[in-house]
Amino acid sequence: MTSNEIGPIIVIVLFIIGLIIFSVRASRISYVKSNSILIGELRSLNSEFTFIKIREYTKYYFAHDTKRKFDRDSPYDFMNRHVYENLNSYKDLTNKISINLSMYNNYLDSYDNLRDFNGQVPDNSKLKEKVFIKYEEMLYRSMKFNSPTTNFFVEYYITYTSPKGQNHYKDCAEYPMNIIEQNIYEIEVDIKKKKTRQYRIKAERSIMTDSKRYEIMKRDNFKCKICGSSANDGVKLHVDHIYPVSRGGKSTNDNLQTLCDRCNMGKSDKI
Numbered sequence: 001m002t003s004n005e006i007g008p009i010i011v012i013v014l015f016i017i018g019l020i021i022f023s024v025r026a027s028r029i030s031y032v033k034s035n036s037i038l039i040g041e042l043r044s045l046n047s048e049f050t051f052i053k054i055r056e057y058t059k060y061y062f063a064h065d066t067k068r069k070f071d072r073d074s075p076y077d078f079m080n081r082h083v084y085e086n087l088n089s090y091k092d093l094t095n096k097i098s099i100n101l102s103m104y105n106n107y108l109d110s111y112d113n114l115r116d117f118n119g120q121v122p123d124n125s126k127l128k129e130k131v132f133i134k135y136e137e138m139l140y141r142s143m144k145f146n147s148p149t150t151n152f153f154v155e156y157y158i159t160y161t162s163p164k165g166q167n168h169y170k171d172c173a174e175y176p177m178n179i180i181e182q183n184i185y186e187i188e189v190d191i192k193k194k195k196t197r198q199y200r201i202k203a204e205r206s207i208m209t210d211s212k213r214y215e216i217m218k219r220d221n222f223k224c225k226i227c228g229s230s231a232n233d234g235v236k237l238h239v240d241h242i243y244p245v246s247r248g249g250k251s252t253n254d255n256l257q258t259l260c261d262r263c264n265m266g267k268s269d270k271i
């Protein structure tokens with residue numbers, strides 16, 4: 001045998017040894033997989049959990065049609081607008097993430113509890129106890145689900161391209177879930193405030209019944225409180241909120257006065 005022939009032979013021998021080790025290992029793994037109570041329990045636990053797929057990175061673009069608008073905007077402002085306009089889909093996303101998180105916590109608890117089945121080697125095991133437990137432990141670790149997506153990042157781009165396409169301007173920033181969540185919260189507080197305001201205005205206006213109007217006109221002797229005209233002078237009388245409802249005024253007697261249509265028109269929303 002020449003030294004030239006030894007090289008390839010060593011390679012072949014090593015390859016065969018590797019193959020044997022690999023196949024012994026594979027058959028042991030498959031034996032433990034089908035005979036370990038722990039791994040059986042883990043497989044059935046894994047089949048109970050499906051986490052929601054979430055896109056972790058997203059980009060949004062906003063192209064301005066003038067340089068002026070581009071200069072006045074910022075990626076942060078664009079993020080604000082985008083969250084405001086797509087509030088429900090952002091809420092849906094954060095909701096899915098919290099579902100994933102709580103599901104994963106449940107999973108981890110159940111996973112740890114499976115330790116009770118640890119090392120229960122079958123009586124007629126064809127593997128030695130030590131070997132069986134070693135592979136069982138390896139499988140137990142490798143079959144554990146990784147954490148699902150529990151955060152997301154959005155990149156916001158604002159752009160402007162000059163009419164002939166000679167100049168491009170771009171500004172961008174990336175925000176993680178917690179910043180966006182803070183935004184969602186602020187937007188919702190704002191919406192709630194607006195709703196409460198609209199509700200209050202409606203309630204104050206509903207107090208203004210015909211009998212309430214009559215009561216105020218009678219108190220004011222059926223005369224305009226500003227110019228003193230009455231229906232006899234050919235004017236139409238109204239009951240006016242001194243401090244407008246739209247600005248927080250109430251429909252209480254001390255905030256109501258009789259005005260003619262001319263004076264009322266001039267006053268409009270003023271106090």
Ligand SMILES: [Zn+2]
Nearest residue numbers: 224227260263
């Ligand atoms: Zn008047």
